[in-house]
Amino acid sequence: MVQLTAKPSRSEAARRRPVRSGRSRSNQRQMWLLLLPSLVPVVVFSVYPLLNGIWLGFTDAKAGYNVQFRFNGLDNYTKLLQDDLFWNSFKIGLIWAFSVTALQFLLALGLAMLLSAGLRFQWLVRPLALVPWAMPSVIVAILWKLVYNPDAGILNAALKSLHVISTDINWLGDFELALPAVIVVGVWAGMPQTTIALLAGLQNTPDELHEAAKLDGANAWQRFLAVTWPAIRPVAIAISSLDFVWNFNSFGLVYVLTEGGPGGRTLLPMLFAYQRAFGNGEFGYASALGNAMVIVIMLIMGLYLRRQLREAI
Amino acid sequence: MRTSPATRTAQYAAMLLYVVFLGFPLLWLVSTAFKSAPELSRLNPTLLPTDWTIGNFQAAFQQSQLLSALRNSLVVAVATAVITTVIALPAAYALSRYKSVVRNVGIGWILVSQVFPFILIVIPVFIVLRNLGLLDTLVGLVLVYVVWALPFTLWMLQGYVAAIPRDLEEAAATDGASKPVVLRRIIFPLLVPGLVATSMFAFISAWNEFFFALVIIQDPALQTAPLLLARYVGAEGSVNLGPLAATALITTLPSLIVFGIIQRKLVSGMLSGSVKG
Structure with a gap:
């Protein structure tokens, strides 16, 4: 039956523009058929888990088979607010995410401008700027563990030969230095995406405007503010927002570098939530932590984007 | 200037x-x-090895688990690449050709999936896989990776579809070709370069992934290379640094090589959204 009714409408379509509604209905069916193979796995392994995860944050769910759990309202969140480890990990998470994002942005902007300045040796710098993107985060972490290694690492050796330090420093084991050391790794690992996005933005900068501003006697900084920045601004806002979200949700890098140590000094929110979920089996509490992370991200993104948009108008 | x-x-x-x-x-x-064990334990390390040795690589491969971990990673990454591409192709076509609410919802979902922390997703995924009996299996891991690689794959592929002029399809349809024939004979061949690039992207993302593997895989015989390395790190003394570095290097090579091939396309794929937007 479907065949019979579908056929004439198609041959009709070939002869002249068909009636809109009939065409769009068969289009709709085709579209859903094409979407179906992706839709099913996305719903089962992405949409459903996400909604379920949000809900679990309001229950006392535990790991383990056939464990009964029930809705417990805001219990998890009152517990959360009294949990020192929660405040600690979110404070560290925010320091980490802000520092990494800001440093990433400034360094990537500098690199992108150098790469578009028509210098020589680009063949060397360009691949170097991309490589961290292709590396597994576990390997990036191992790489830097080797660099930071107290006895055999190149960093201590270099600083000693330059007479900056006299005794070896245990970078990742020191209470004060661990977080900054880890932040440097975060910056290194996230440089490529940011650099490429900003490079693309720079390619949109009109050259004539630069020339004109120069003829008018504008110095480099004035030209940057008047010509370059307006052109890259949308890209800059987009990539710094994404970077912030990625960084706040980061896990693998720090897990391998320090496992949150020493003494919880690098315990990012995701590491804390992971420990709670798969160390202690507190699925409900860990999901509540996840919800708290979403709220923090939305608050910060909301404030940031609102301010940026207001400035743009 | x-x-x-x-x-x-x-x-x-x-x-x-x-x-x-x-x-x-x-x-x-x-x-x-490439440094030898005695050189690695020397007090003042030099930037380059004084004499280069491949001993660390031999030691890495003698360790029985490395080969099986690399094999697991390869199986998972290839399966992810193939399945993701096959299911993303029709969906990318639909997203780029049929302008509708679905397109906006799809793009909205791609963005939302970036914002939510994995912890919210991983616990229910863990429960779903356990109920399906797929916990601690490579099949379960592949299923998760496919969904995880889909957003960016779809994003890239729909850009490639949008670049194919509609006139080509309409001309063929006027000549009496049916939709499946148009898709197979006209659209598909034009998309092959894009498909290669996106499947390689899916390969890299699966090869490099760590968090889901950490949660889903417990059996040492099934662990992927990043898992092996992360466990290896715990047991490190300066004696093991050489083999650790060698193993890390071996594990990075496949993704670096694939990345080198698709680097240009990946970069332009990532930018197709941000520049026009």
């Missing part, structure tokens, strides 16, 4: 600093991988 010599010098100096920051950790990994 003319640039003063002083500015040029400053620019090259800045570039040198970037090369040091970006390049030295990589150089150090390579150097450590």
